Amino acid sequence: MMRSILSAGFAGLLCATTCMGAARAQSVEDFYKGKQINLVVGSGTGGGYDSYARLVARHIGRHIPGGPTVVVQNMPGAGSLNMTNFVYNVAPKDGTVLGACQNNVAFEPLFHTLSPGGKTARFDALRFNWIGSASRENFIPFVMSDTGVTTFDELRTKPLRFGASAPSTDNAILALMLNRVFDTRIEIIHGYPGSTASLIVALEQKEIDGLAGMPMASLRVNASHLLEANRIKFLVQVGLAKHPDLPNVPLLIDLAQNEQDKDVLKAIIARYEMARPVFAAPEVPKDRVAALRIAFEAAIADPALLKEAATQKLDISLVKGEEIEGLVAAAYRLAPDLVERVKGAINTAQ
Numbered sequence: 001m002m003r004s005i006l007s008a009g010f011a012g013l014l015c016a017t018t019c020m021g022a023a024r025a026q027s028v029e030d031f032y033k034g035k036q037i038n039l040v041v042g043s044g045t046g047g048g049y050d051s052y053a054r055l056v057a058r059h060i061g062r063h064i065p066g067g068p069t070v071v072v073q074n075m076p077g078a079g080s081l082n083m084t085n086f087v088y089n090v091a092p093k094d095g096t097v098l099g100a101c102q103n104n105v106a107f108e109p110l111f112h113t114l115s116p117g118g119k120t121a122r123f124d125a126l127r128f129n130w131i132g133s134a135s136r137e138n139f140i141p142f143v144m145s146d147t148g149v150t151t152f153d154e155l156r157t158k159p160l161r162f163g164a165s166a167p168s169t170d171n172a173i174l175a176l177m178l179n180r181v182f183d184t185r186i187e188i189i190h191g192y193p194g195s196t197a198s199l200i201v202a203l204e205q206k207e208i209d210g211l212a213g214m215p216m217a218s219l220r221v222n223a224s225h226l227l228e229a230n231r232i233k234f235l236v237q238v239g240l241a242k243h244p245d246l247p248n249v250p251l252l253i254d255l256a257q258n259e260q261d262k263d264v265l266k267a268i269i270a271r272y273e274m275a276r277p278v279f280a281a282p283e284v285p286k287d288r289v290a291a292l293r294i295a296f297e298a299a300i301a302d303p304a305l306l307k308e309a310a311t312q313k314l315d316i317s318l319v320k321g322e323e324i325e326g327l328v329a330a331a332y333r334l335a336p337d338l339v340e341r342v343k344g345a346i347n348t349a350q
Contacts, residue, residue, distance in 0.1 A: 129284055175213075264345060
């Protein structure tokens with residue numbers, strides 16, 4: 001009897017060990033074959049984050065071993081925090097769910113731009129597996145040409161009205177930062193509906209004089225008529241390198257008065273360097289993360305994706321997952337006094 005029990009126990013152990021070994025030995029291709037990947041976007045349909053996510057989703061699947069189907073789902077709310085919390089805490093951790101968050105979300109536990117004390121950010125941004133971004137963006141503060149303002153310095157002496165949809169948006173945060181770091185005299189007017197189109201209409205109707213931040217790609221899509229008629233005057237670029245179309249427009253970081261100001265600006269600009277980030281949960285097996293990163297890079301270089309992006313007037317510039325990982329890690333290494341300075345520059349609650 002005892003021998004039978006021991007034999008049965010050994011057989012069970014052997015089966016469990018064999019099954020575990022088989023699971024570990026399963027290739028990335030075997031895992032993804034016949035599966036669906038859900039790319040969950042933390043923004044509503046029709047905006048920039050949604051456009052980039054859908055562009056990637058249409059092309060990345062054929063570059064992933066096993067050729068899974070990739071489907072976009074939208075989970076807007078709390079500036080992408082709802083989606084990010086979902087992927088981190090609830091969604092499957094096997095590589096079948098990816099997130100596409102707004103670019104400030106990774107820094108929310110540090111800078112608290114979306115919630116008091118960052119309390120609603122229930123994740124550790126340093127643990128995410130960052131897959132990549134299809135774009136790095138310069139946000140370009142500009143005014144309407146009929147304001148008569150032609151240089152950034154004039155914003156320090158001439159009060160102008162800049163529009164924004166909400167305090168957590170780039171237009172509001174960057175205007176606040178310009179006021180607090182560079183002593184500009186911008187009046188920030190909130191309350192425009194979420195779409196960029198409403199801000200362009202407000203510019204044309206002279207309700208506002210300018211915007212503190214918009215990527216060139218968004219301007220081409222939403223305000224091509226203003227660009228073509230030379231009705232926009234670009235004042236400065238919020239980025240680490242100049243946009244190729246604007247070689248004579250200065251970089252904001254070059255106007256910083258000292259090294260500490262530059263460090264503060266670099267921490268703020270990091271979000272634009274990883275403009276449209278895609279990530280996987282921390283627990284996703286490393287071989288699948290590696291395959292997803294390689295597939296993302298291949299998709300961004302795919303002629304079919306580039307052709308479609310050109311049709312949609314979307315700027316494409318690969319930011320590798322490892323680079324996003326470095327940008328996030330650098331922010332979390334900031335000295336406490338500089339963290340407070342960044343929060344003081346961009347946090348509406350300060």
